[in-house]
Amino acid sequence: LNNMEDFKERKQNGNPEHSFKYNTGMAEAEQIVVSQSDHKFGLNEEALERILLQNDVKDRSVVVVSVAGAFRKGKSFILDFFLRYMKARYSTVDSGSNQTDWLGPEDAPLEGFSWRGGSERETTGILMWSEVFLTTTPSGEKVAIILLDTQGTFDSESTVRDCATVFALSTMISSIQIYNLSQNIQEDDLQHLQLFTEYGRLALADTGKKPFQKLQFLVRDWSFPYEAPYGAKGGEIILNRRLKVSDKQHPELQSIRKHIRSCFSEISCFLMPHPGLKVATNPTFDGRLLEIEPEFKNSLRSLVPMLLAPENLIIKEISGQKVKAKELLQYFKSYINIYSGDELPEPKSMLVATAEANNLSAVAAAKETYQQMMESVCGGAKPYLSGPHLETQHLRIKDKALEQFSKKRKMGGEEFSATYRSKLEEDLEQLFNSFKSRNDAKHFFTQIGGVVRFFLIFFFIVMVAAFITSQSRQHPPPNRQWY
Numbered sequence: 001l002n003n004m005e006d007f008k009e010r011k012q013n014g015n016p017e018h019s020f021k022y023n024t025g026m027a028e029a030e031q032i033v034v035s036q037s038d039h040k041f042g043l044n045e046e047a048l049e050r051i052l053l054q055n056d057v058k059d060r061s062v063v064v065v066s067v068a069g070a071f072r073k074g075k076s077f078i079l080d081f082f083l084r085y086m087k088a089r090y091s092t093v094d095s096g097s098n099q100t101d102w103l104g105p106e107d108a109p110l111e112g113f114s115w116r117g118g119s120e121r122e123t124t125g126i127l128m129w130s131e132v133f134l135t136t137t138p139s140g141e142k143v144a145i146i147l148l149d150t151q152g153t154f155d156s157e158s159t160v161r162d163c164a165t166v167f168a169l170s171t172m173i174s175s176i177q178i179y180n181l182s183q184n185i186q187e188d189d190l191q192h193l194q195l196f197t198e199y200g201r202l203a204l205a206d207t208g209k210k211p212f213q214k215l216q217f218l219v220r221d222w223s224f225p226y227e228a229p230y231g232a233k234g235g236e237i238i239l240n241r242r243l244k245v246s247d248k249q250h251p252e253l254q255s256i257r258k259h260i261r262s263c264f265s266e267i268s269c270f271l272m273p274h275p276g277l278k279v280a281t282n283p284t285f286d287g288r289l290l291e292i293e294p295e296f297k298n299s300l301r302s303l304v305p306m307l308l309a310p311e312n313l314i315i316k317e318i319s320g321q322k323v324k325a326k327e328l329l330q331y332f333k334s335y336i337n338i339y340s341g342d343e344l345p346e347p348k349s350m351l352v353a354t355a356e357a358n359n360l361s362a363v364a365a366a367k368e369t370y371q372q373m374m375e376s377v378c379g380g381a382k383p384y385l386s387g388p389h390l391e392t393q394h395l396r397i398k399d400k401a402l403e404q405f406s407k408k409r410k411m412g413g414e415e416f417s418a419t420y421r422s423k424l425e426e427d428l429e430q431l432f433n434s435f436k437s438r439n440d441a442k443h444f445f446t447q448i449g450g451v452v453r454f455f456l457i458f459f460f461i462v463m464v465a466a467f468i469t470s471q472s473r474q475h476p477p478p479n480r481q482w483y
Contacts, residue, residue, distance in 0.1 A: 027129065027131035028129075028130050029112070029127040029128070030044065030047040030051065030128050030130050031047070031124075031125050031126070032044045032047050032048050032051075032125075032128045033125040033126035033166070033332075034124075035124045035151060035158075035162065040340055041125065041165060041166075041169075041339060041340065042336075042340075043332060043333060043336045045329075045333070047130075048128070048329050048332055051128060051130055051132060052326060052328055053326060053329065054132065057134070057325045058325045059325070059326065060134065060143055060144040060324060061141060061142075061316070061322045061323065061324055062143065062144050062146055062315070062316045062324065062325050062328050063143050063144070063146065063175055063176075063313045064146045064148060064174040064176070064316050065145070065146070065147055065148065065174060065175070065176045065178070065307065065308070066148035066149075066170040066171070066173065066174035066176070066177050066178065067079055067148070067149060067150065067178045067218075068150045068167050068170050068178070069181060070181075070182065074180065074220055075149060075150070075180045076112075076113040076149050077110070077287070078178075078218070079113050079147060080110045080111065080112035080287065081103075081110070081300050082147060082304055082307075082308060083111075083147065084102060084104060084110070084112075085102045086133045086145060086147075086308060088102035089102060089135075089308070089309075090134065090135045101301075102304075103297060103300065103301065104289070105289075106288065106290040107288055107289075108288065108289070109287050109288055111287075112129070113127060113129070113147075113149045124151045125166070126148055126149070126150050126151070126169060127149040127150075128146060128147070128148055129146070129147040129148075129149075132145065132146055132325070133145040135310055136310070137310055137311075137313060137315075138310055138311050143313060143315060145308070146325075146328075148170055148173070148174060150166050151166045160195075163196070164195060164199040167196035167197075167199075167200075168197070168199040168200030168203065169200070169335055169336070171197060171200050171212055172204065172211075172331075172335055173316075173328070173331065173335070174316070175213045175214065175314040175315060175317070176213065176216055176307060177214065178218050179215060179216065179217050179218065180218050181218065182219075182220050182221055183221050183222065183223060184219060185239070190243075190256050190257070190260065191256060193260055194256050194259050197212065197259070197263045197264075198259070201263065203335060203338045209319070209320065210262065210263060210264060212263050212265070213265050213266065213314055213316070213317065214264065214265065214267075214314055215260075215263075215266070215267045215268075216268055216270065217235065217239060217267070217268070217269035218269075218270050218272065218303075219238070219269065219271050220272050221272070221273070222234070222274075223274070225271075225273070228271060229271070230271050230272065230273050230295065231270060231271060231299060231302050231303075232269075232270050232302070232303075232306060234271045235268065235269030235270045236268070236269060238271065239267065239268065239269035243260065243261065243267070245257045270302075270306070272296065272299050273293065273295040273296050273299060274296070275293055276291065276296065278291040279291060318331065355410065358409075358410040358412065359412065359417055359420040360420070362404075362405050362408040362410055362417075362420070363420055363423065363424045365404065365408065366401040366402065366405040366408075366424055366428075367401070367424070367428065367431065369400065369401050369404055370397055370431060371431060373397040373401075374393070374397055374432075374435050377397070378390060378393070378435055378438070380438070384439060384442035385439055390435075390436060394435070398425075398428050401424070401428060402424065402425070402428075
């Protein structure tokens, strides 16, 4: 999408998932990457230009903080506390506040990115907060801080490609990617991370360096503080356990961990407690601190400055070069074009990928069986077979190969396997044609064999006769006189 016409049309049609505010004079979440009905993504260039090309923003290096992860796990909720911190600590005129407790009053509702309780998704595509926060780092560099919220992965309306594209885009654009997880870092979380980051890495030029900057695991509702305490210290303990590579692990598990380490310059983890039952069960909860458990608030006081305090900001770099706000706009355009085209392979779910591997393995085994059995019937050392006899043997062995394929246990079901069975039948016919050609060659030599033998014998006799004649001329018999 290169203009706002489609957005306005959606708003007029009453589509709540794609409604926007115009010229309200207030900061808001702008949808910059739009999820479309055909499972492709468009770019809201007008909103991006309005945010990134402001006079006091465009020439500053950017700090881009993104939150990604499964849907309905509190990503937007945590981002609004980031906003509260930045409003207290920074401003758009490059002056900060030294407010002691940035969390603010206990009875103030939480404002910012749209969020709500419940089980249905709230955010689609990628959102950018329209207010850019300006500050100067301790080293004296003027920077602009940008917050991104992303569509949750694995909701009932998103394909694997949708999930991979959103996660990859946000990782490519951000300097800090927060991977929001529920309760623990599980093996499937690492598998998804591997898939999504590889999808992002495919779109980037290979510079020989790690393609992404900081990955921050944020484990929500951590229930085992007796194993690892809340906060960064406990997070480091869990992270080291989960990403540890050992000889006892299966090579696949080792590969996942090595891949993740190879993608990010820095990886850390933070363990958050549950915010409390009032937050989880009250449908009218609006983010007031008085309803949130003290442990959760204490964790916020540690987590947010750890990421957003001036001394902890990470400037976005691409290929080792710091990125300015006006340049970030061009990267958005470039990346969205890559993911809108056909340059990248289609990411697949683990079920589909496994089913494909199962079926390809079964096809290979069936072809090998066919080849071995045909070799035993009409291979190089075997005599020529007549055409009808060879055809009969082919059909018999082909049926055995197809039966072997059908009996092989495969994921995906019969409908999924039908394509592979058809391809197997085509491959077997090609193999048969090869065997038929070799058999026909044997027939040719069989037919001309008698003639060849005759000429060989004749040639041998002629050569022997010529040799005897030659010898006779060289050594004539002595003249004998009879007396």
